Amino acid sequence: MTIPTETITVPNLPAEAEIVIDRWGIPHIRSSTEAGAFFAQGFNAARDRLWQMDTWRKRGLGLLAGDLGAAYVERDQAARLLLYRGEMAAEWAEYGPDAEAWTTAFAAGINAYVDLVAREPARLPLEFKLLDTQPAHWSPEDVVRCRTHARVRNLDAEITRNNIAARFGIEADRFHKLLEPAWTVVAPEGWQAEPIPPEVMRTYLLATEPNAIGSGTPSDPVALDNQGSNNWALAPSRTTTGRAILASDPHRVHEQPSLRYITHLTAPGLNVIGAGEPAVPGVSLGHNDVLAFSLTIHPTDQEDLYVYELHPEDAELYRYGEGWERMRLVEEHIPVRGEAPRAVTLRFTRHGPVLYHDPAGKRAYALRSVWQLPGTAAYLASLNYLKARNFEDYAKALEGWGAPSTNHVVADVDGNIGWAAAGMVPIRPSWDGLLPVPGDGRHEWAGIMRSSGLPRATNPASGWLGTANQMNLPADYDHAAKKTGFEWTDGARFARLSGALAGDHRWSVAETLALQSDVTCVPARRLCALLARMDDAHPAWALLAGWDHRLLAESGPAALFEIWFAKHLVPGVMLALAPEGLPAMVAVPDTQLTLTLLEGEEHAARRDALLRETLSAAWGEATTLLGPDPAGWAWGTLHQGYFEHPLSRFAPELAARLDVGPAPKGGSNLTINNNGWRTKDFRVISGVSWRMVLDVGNWDASVTINSPGQSGDPDSPHYRDLFPLWARDEYVPMLFSEAAVDAAAEARILLRAG
Template sequence: MSIPSETILVEGLPGEAEILIDRWGIPHITASDETTAFFTQGFNAARDRLWQIDLWRKRGLGLMAEDFGPAYAERDRAARLLMYRGDMAAEWAAYTPEAKGWTEAFVAGVNAYVALTEREPERLPPEFGIMGSKPARWLPEDVLRCRAHARVRNLDAEITRHNIAVKYGMEADRFHKGFQPDWTVMVPEGMDPHPIPAEVLRMQNIGAEPNAINLGTPTLPADLADEGSNHWALAPHRTTTGRPILASDPHRVHEQPSLRYAVHITAPGLNVIGSGEPAVPGITFGHNDDIAFAMTIHPADQEDLYIYELSEDLTRYRYGGGWEAIRTEREPLKVRGEPDREIELSFTRHGPILHVNPETRRAYGLRSVWWEAGTAAYIGALGYLKAKDIKGYLAALDSWGAPSSNHVVAEVAGNIAYAVGTKVPLRPNWDGLMPVPGDGRYEWAGFTTTRDMPRHYNPASGWVGSANQYNLPADFDAAFRRTGFEWTDGARYARLSQVLNGETKFSVASTLALQTDVTSVQAKSLVDVLRAIPGTPSPARALLMGWDHRLSTDSAGGALYEAWFTKHLVPTVMRTLPPEGLAAMVAVPDTQHVTNLVLKADPAFGPEPEKARDALMLSTLEAAFAEVTKLLGPDTTAWAWGTLHQGFAEHPLSKYVSPELAAQLNVGPLPKSGAGSTLNNNGYRPSDFRVTSGVTWRMVVDVGNWDASITVNTPGQSGDPRSPHYRDLFPVWAKDEAVPLLYSRAAIEEAAEARIVLKRG
């Protein structure tokens, strides 16, 4: 069958290349050699996502003000503080030997497409015309120097814990977060008890903000508490196919276009398909001819806040037995509509200074694995693209730095495995849970790396997987390694293990059904408490007691439960149990911890904790019932979770253009199932229940029968509003469905809708 074909003359194209685009917008690249393959990946990423990847680079390097004006000058300064500034030779050497050449080729491909838009301006995405800006050319090191697009942790928790201890005493921190395993905070000696200014965390947040467009005052990013990811691999005896099945659905704060981009890269010796970030070469989640692979975040503690005593002239900080000079760098900053500025960036031996209080002569600095060679996000994935088996995959993980992550892998031979890829500081005399003095008493002593972390190979259960939950085995020396004590709510993993520990054998279709499962074990545990409360149930209580704990779009009980839990129960518990005012210091409560306080009827409820707990649950439930009645009307049979909980892909420029243009840029809304406590994780903002985080891309791989694999990427593969693939997958995603992830040449040819042939210009 003949399909539309376009030939493009490309400057600097190393060899021959072709891009077949299937009917779902997935590009399948065929190149004469690996260098040409990665060149074409960069060219194609710019073809589909130029506005997005150009913004990614400018945000990461602190170059926003040149395009968007003085409102972005502070954000640029913050971003430059968070960049990698170390030795680039050491940085390149930390990855697979091919990483440098592949990245150079990828960047050359991006630049070739930018050059093409200069010759043919009609190829520029409309956002450049809206803003009156132009795409910039890249350097290979730009990809590695941009660190903050994949967050590490736990600066926010350190600051909150310190401020709680200063105001209320260390014992009050038990209302802030729960620790796994059980742990008593090691309060650092020598810490001056003072409130840490809000400016410290604000500077890191605006430098790492994922959705960087805001034409007024920069805003803080959506909190990461609702983020999470699921993945698992099933052994052949656990599937209906007799082959392994691997499932992957990474969750992040939603962006428009989607954070993920699916692509297929083929050259002699290389054949890999899956998803990654469009501004980064290679693929992070996917498969090659021999193995399938995926990752989720393993929430290790990879950063620390240091507090310094400054000299009277504020140019030195106390270190060891004397004073050490603050290193200062001055850099030009281009600002649209204004003369160039000069900004000052200050650093200690540990890293950037986020804030200085001249009155108290204190400075606040960040130390992060970001400043260590080999921690550019996802570049470590380049090492396993050509792995032939699990052994080769795990060998590639040895150099993994960031983000700290759980990995699952399945091979055609039938084996499955789990491993952690990470680089976590060894803290010999503290636990990383609070800020420490920067005077030399608290120094890192090497790292816990991938080889030190747990691994599982072909377990008897027939599956491996994770959902960001606490997963360190009992024999892991957490007291020595102290890799992290603060974990994501375990509700998703509880549901995953509940299903996978059964006797069911899974197909690709039933694996997708589990990925999109909307049963909340958190809800069941709380409704069971409601059921046990004496007395005649009110209509609100009766509705939840008769509910199946499923957050489907048509669920009346789901609408009431989520309004109750998020907007009434959790906030009221946090206002009632801790000392007055503490709740205001906790930006986003630890939902698992709050749920446990309720389930256990914590003594802080009062002298009769169960009675007080029950009364609080009933009163907050009635308040939620009244709120949902106002939102959805008095007829509870007409209530539906999907009426409140809607997916909506909002373009960052849509607030600043005409309604007609905004309608072209935005996608949705459509009803969406699930929530943060379900495997189908679709977190939302409490103000209006709009979905803001969770799944945008997912994949189920039939290992060895590759063409039977499926995927989805919402709202579409393309970031260009003029493309038919800008919004075509949004309804598929909203209905929890998927499309084929084709791999064989015959299947791709059959599904192809367009062909692009690249020739040397």
């Protein structure tokens, strides 16, 4: 069969390249040199995702107002505060010996496509036409200086805890977050019980929100939560294939175009396929010819808020030690569409950027973050392990991994499996990182702990390794001396995963796929056990009594449970047990804490009444939403997947063309099949959008999905083609061998020098 082929002449091409696009929109790039492969990756990513990538760059560098107007100046100013401003040689060195050359070729490829669009305006993506804007050229440094495209933590928790402690006392924090391992918050020396102004978090959110194009003001912080990821590896002793099996599904806020992009890069000495972000060279999750790799977030505390006393007569001076230190002021000009550039002043202390400067209150608030250190551009350190041959190579490469903090699970063709936590962790000798600290010198970082100081394991006797953002510090890990953090994601997903993988059952690839899409809800099982102890004639009890605790899209009990749990029980418990006014200070209640409080004895006397009152209220809401007959209820009637393009709100007449969905979905943010939803309308807004399962070594049997599609072009057949499969928890092949790729090819692009 003749494959449609387009030949494009590209100036300054490092080496000729071929891009074979398979029937699922996955590009397989071949070149005679590594530089040629990465150039073609940048060119091809721009071909499919140019507007998304252009927005990524402009948001990260603080250049949105130039396209979108004065309403975005505040966002741009916030973004510029969090840029990397350090020495570039040290920065490149952290990502490996090839990082600068590869990224330079990648940026040149993007620019080559931008130039092609200028020569051939018909290629200009729709979004630029809607906004009357143009794509810009990239420098290699643009890729690495933008720090905020994957959040580090725990500024928001610090601020919430501080404000709770200031109003109710530190002991009231037990109604905010369950700390693990067990830990008692201690006020740092010099900490003052005064609230942190909301402007601090506002600036941070303006700089870090994943989808900033829709508004010049920050969104509800709830939209940034309910995220997580799963990964696990099975040793050959636990599989039916006789090879290791690796499963991976990172979870993030749903976007259109999709956050992830699948790419296959081939050159002499390089053969790697998997998913990354379109604006970042290489891949972060996938495999080369001998090693499979995956990652999830390891919720390490990588940032601190410093509070300064300002000089009573000069607000640019802050107290440090026995004297005063002057802030560093940086004057910059932000381009603004339709008017002259705006001059802004950025303030920095010795600890980092000033998020809020309050001369009237004689306070300033600065962020100290690993982002200010070399090597913390999101996921770029994955370049260092693309050629790893085994776990030892991979672990060595992780020494340069800065951010975000992650759990890496790997498996090789010899059947070895391994896990390593990675990330740059501040060493805090005088405090635990849970509260803001005075910036006067009493609380300084004593260096950075890297991956080699964090937990890791290989080839366990159980025959499997896995993570789901749960507290996974080993029992013998000295968490008091090596304080990585105490704020972890609800362990429900890992509880289900570890329960399923316990024992000695041998897993097939098909069973692994089924587990990856599992919607069994461990909190539902625990709460239904509490209900079973009660004698109640309300019909809600009968509906939940015979339920199997699976949040299936077609399940009526699942609909009732989710309405009850998220909208009535969790907020109801906090309103009943916490000090009055405290629940309103917590943007996202801790579901794991709620269950702990209900199952403990301290509040047993009130438990039954709370369960009864909240479940009765949930039944009433379910009846209103789904009708009087519970036989007709279905979770998927309410809970639906939908990928919204950020411009559809500006052009509602194009919503059907730009948005993708809806489709009924099962699960929640607490099931392995993570589909987190917002309470105002039940829309799925976060969770799984990309997945893969690998029969390690049998690479052409690998499967993946990337919803809603590989392309960001609404007119492309690959803009929404994967959404129906994702909605049904199905997969497509992630082919690797040249023969298999060529057999599935639907198009070919040849890049030729000219």
